[in-house]
Amino acid sequence: MSLLDETVEIPRRTMTLFFVIDTSGSMAGSKIGAVNDAVVNVLPMLEEISAENPDAEIKVAALEFSTTCSWLYSEPKPANEFVWQDVQANALTSMGAACKELASKLSRSGFMKSASGSFAPAIILLSDGAPTDDFESGLATLKQNNWFKAAIKVAIAIGDDADKDVLTKFTGTNEAVFTVHNIDALKQIIRVVAVTSSQIGSKSSTAGDTTKQEQVIAEVKSAVDNIGGAEVASAPATTASYDDWD
Amino acid sequence: MPAVLQQLFGAIVVGWRKAVMEHADHHPLTETEQAIASPQNEHEWEKTYGCTLIAALRTPTFWLAFQVGDGKCVALQADGTPFEPIPWDDRCFLNKTTSICDTDALSCFRCCYGGIDTAPVAIFLGSDGIDDSFGEEENLYNFYIQLAKGFSKDGHEATVSDLERTLPILSLRGSQDDMSVAGIYDARCLNLMPQLLKWQVNRIESKITAVSAKIAQIWHIIVKGLFNTTDREMAYIDLSRLVKEKNELKRRQNIIINS
Structure with missing residues (x-):
């Protein structure tokens, strides 16, 4: 009798990539269109990374928030099964409620499996404005969550109206907040952040001082240098806005 | 926690630190090792010997299992049902773990014990490389059920040999980490x-x-x-x-x- 017969399952570890997307009214039009387009285009890349990675399977979950918040699927889906459903923009920016909803799913009763079988998740927050609800309370709940503490957290500030202080509080560092000023930059930065987070997040840790979040930040920073209309939020402020969303 | 267990755990920590110091005296870190370990200050060098601990024992009158850090202890009840007798420590999460090199190592010990009439029919101990290979607890339990079936069907020697052959394969297909398994079982396990x-x-x-x-x-x-x-x-x-x-x-x- 073999100890590893057909009854024994050795699943790949799971790394879940969360998109948390602001779908408030100000996102309407070209911004939300670019988000939809970018995520649709990045999914096959995530599928490829997942297929080529013997360490981990990448799953995708997406939470949209406006006046309320809702998940696109009731569970994280493997990248190859995740069919993006275009999100629509309307109404308010309940980012605090989104934080609480995210915290509820970052648990074993939610979307996460046993810590033994998982890598820390990667969370990408996209927003073009400021919260209209009690963000601090929602973030306080989220910051208690062990999965959130361990997660790779990156935020994309869409335009100059995005509240970068809020996004910095979410990610824990302004180094992880990237600002985009036009549609092309938005599409490119979503692709770079999603792909980099998935590549680094789904690999076993190696000895060293840098965290996975720091590794992601370093790689995205170097990519941002080559994307017109994108910058690291911690960079010195420019004198005038150069948003171009038409 | 009974005083006798506190004494036992204290003696383990003191003994470990003494052994670490002796080893460090005779085997100072190489430049390469120092570059990887990079202790923040001179008091942190002990952490380069970071180590989790998981142990179980059984005497004619009682049984005891204790742990510091990650890895899993899985036991079998008399009816074959698997369970984890040692309470989990939430500080052990993903790639972080408590260690007997922590400054508060004594507070990191978790344990369970009982009279011999409450002893599980089998207690298996595995390092984190084992449970990281299986993810969900049910998969891990199933592995130890397989092991218990092996002892029952093929006998001790054959099953231990099978385990020795299996662990490198499991590491390759699973966590790719180092793996250690130990266990105690009694005659009841052979009839399960x-x-x-x-x-x-x-x-x-x-x-x-x-x-x-x-x-x-x-x-x-x-x-x-x-x-x-x-x-x-x-x-x-x-x-x-x-x-x-x-x-x-x-x-x-x-x-x-x-x-």
Whole structure:
């Protein structure tokens, strides 16, 4: 009798990539269109990374928030099964409620499996404005969550109206907040952040001082240098806005 | 915690630190090792010897299991049901773990114990490389059930040899980490084959139930979609009929108006 017969399952570890997307009214039009387009285009890349990675399977979950918040699927889906459903923009920016909803799913009763079988998740927050609800309370709940503490957290500030202080509080560092000023930059930065987070997040840790979040930040920073209309939020402020969303 | 256990754990920590210091005196870190370890200050060098601990013992009168850090202890009850007797420490999460090199190592010990009449029929101890390979606890339990079945069917020597052959394969297919397994079992474990098989059958049945429920849910969505399609088609038929009726009435109305 073999100890590893057909009854024994050795699943790949799971790394879940969360998109948390602001779908408030100000996102309407070209911004939300670019988000939809970018995520649709990045999914096959995530599928490829997942297929080529013997360490981990990448799953995708997406939470949209406006006046309320809702998940696109009731569970994280493997990248190859995740069919993006275009999100629509309307109404308010309940980012605090989104934080609480995210915290509820970052648990074993939610979307996460046993810590033994998982890598820390990667969370990408996209927003073009400021919260209209009690963000601090929602973030306080989220910051208690062990999965959130361990997660790779990156935020994309869409335009100059995005509240970068809020996004910095979410990610824990302004180094992880990237600002985009036009549609092309938005599409490119979503692709770079999603792909980099998935590549680094789904690999076993190696000895060293840098965290996975720091590794992601370093790689995205170097990519941002080559994307017109994108910058690291911690960079010195420019004198005038150069948003171009038409 | 009983004083005798506190004494035991204290003696382990003191003994470990003494052994670490002796080793460090005779084997100072190489430059390469220092570059990787990079202790923040001179008091942190002990952490380069970071180590988790998991142990179990059984005497004619009592049993005891204790742990610092990650890895899992899985035991089998008299009816073959697997369980984890040592309480979990939430500080051990993902790639972080408590260690007997922590400054507060004594507070990191977790333990369970009891009289011999409460002793599990088997206690298995595995380093984190083992449970990281299986993810969900049920998969880990199933591995130790397989091990217990091996002792029952093939005997001790053959099963230990099988385990030695299996761990490198498991590491390759699973966590790719180092692996250690130890255990204690008694004669009752050798007669558990029917119960262990029953546990495995129940596990598969639970999975079948879950998958069946998922299929039913998918069918529900498909059927609902079909009905929605049918409803839409019926509405179009109604619309078409009503438009025809309206046009006919208009035609008649025009005839009357024009006559």
